[in-house]
Amino acid sequence: MKRPKFLKFTSRIIASLLAMICAISLQAQQPDASPAAPASATFPADKTTFHIYLLMGQSNMAGRDNRNLPPPLHNPHVLALSQGEWIMAQEPLHPVEKNKVAGVGPGIPFALEMLKADPKVTIGLVPCAVGGTPLKRWVKGADLYEKALSRAKIAAQAGVIKGVLWHQGESDTSAQQDAETYEARLAKMFKDLRADLGQPDLPIVVGQLGDFLNESPEKYPYFETVRAAIKHIPEVVPHTGYADSAGLGHKGDKLHFSAEAQKEMGKRFAKAMQELEK
Numbered sequence: 212m213k214r215p216k217f218l219k220f221t222s223r224i225i226a227s228l229l230a231m232i233c234a235i236s237l238q239a240q241q242p243d244a245s246p247a248a249p250a251s252a253t254f255p256a257d258k259t260t261f262h263i264y265l266l267m268g269q270s271n272m273a274g275r276d277n278r279n280l281p282p283p284l285h286n287p288h289v290l291a292l293s294q295g296e297w298i299m300a301q302e303p304l305h306p307v308e309k310n311k312v313a314g315v316g317p318g319i320p321f322a323l324e325m326l327k328a329d330p331k332v333t334i335g336l337v338p339c340a341v342g343g344t345p346l347k348r349w350v351k352g353a354d355l356y357e358k359a360l361s362r363a364k365i366a367a368q369a370g371v372i373k374g375v376l377w378h379q380g381e382s383d384t385s386a387q388q389d390a391e392t393y394e395a396r397l398a399k400m401f402k403d404l405r406a407d408l409g410q411p412d413l414p415i416v417v418g419q420l421g422d423f424l425n426e427s428p429e430k431y432p433y434f435e436t437v438r439a440a441i442k443h444i445p446e447v448v449p450h451t452g453y454a455d456s457a458g459l460g461h462k463g464d465k466l467h468f469s470a471e472a473q474k475e476m477g478k479r480f481a482k483a484m485q486e487l488e489k
Contacts, residue, residue: 219347252292254297254369255333262325262368263335266304266318266325267349267359268379270342271421273305274316275467281315289322291336292366305338314462315470316340317418320477321376321484326443328485337366345382345389346396351403360407372408374487375401376480382464390433394440398448414487416452416480417444421462421468452483 214319255261266272283301291300300322303313322334339359341348348355363372383389397417405413420438424431445451456479459472468476 252337253287258370260332261335262332262373263337263363263366263370264318264321264341264373265337265363265366265375266316266470267377268340268418268464269344269377269382270311270340271381271468272316272318272340272376272378272418273308273338273342274303274314274318274470274473275312275342275464276462276470276473277312277314278462279470284319284325288326288330288333289319290333290337291318291338292362293338295365296336297369300336301465304336305340308342311342313435314467315473317376317378317473317477317480320474321480322477324478324481325484328481333370335366335370337362343382344379346379346400347389347391349379350400351397351407356400356404360404363408369406372413374408374414374416374484375404376416376418376484378476380420380441381424381431383425384420384431384434384437387433387436390436390440393437394443394447397440397444401444401448401451412450414450414452414484415448416454416483416487417441418454418476418480419456421456421459421461421466421472423465426465450487452487454479454483 271311280302283285287299289300290297291304301317302315302319304316304318305313309314318336318338322336325334339362341355347353350356366372380393383393399425405411413460419441424434442453445453454476459475460469461467462469
């Protein structure tokens, strides 16, 4: 028996309404499509006002304290190079490493301090640090040196490389030979980096290891040797500055600076860099 025409019409309307309701329901269940990553940023048209700094070293350059990450910076004058693209910088600045924690580092505090001295420029940060890495991976020809050099060349297309922040050495405190040759190897690396970037007088600031490592002499037996080498670098490498870590605390592990210490370390890096740029 055939259904009356009005019943067929009513059935089609009901089916359409049900389809619309299902579509609306599914759309409501979709996750928020707004990006979690920092927004892309436009770097200055005038390359001379885009000041770029390389952040090189191991975990204390990357940052490990993530207990109270600050809110996104949203400052168009502080940018970071991420996967070849400039974005507005935010903590954590360095990408998450395998089985590692990403936290507050000295990079953004450094940039904000540099802006105080010259608010008209834009600061570009190039994160290169990798936790737990010895100096032998940072010398010319080694993997991390070549990766940093590659990132630097990409960054230089948009602005001017103004300097390097270096914080590394913990991984070279366990073996006597590594510690005793640290100064010479680091000086050679800086010379090579400047040559490869075509900037023989490129300002470089070295950051000192935390005093708290001295509380674990069994883990870092040649700690004082490496510390002495870092402090002495400005005496043997021209256009090199020194950022002391005196009085700065750790995040509870006697190895990594706390977030508050990193903010102060960033300021000390900036002060040393500004002295070199005078």
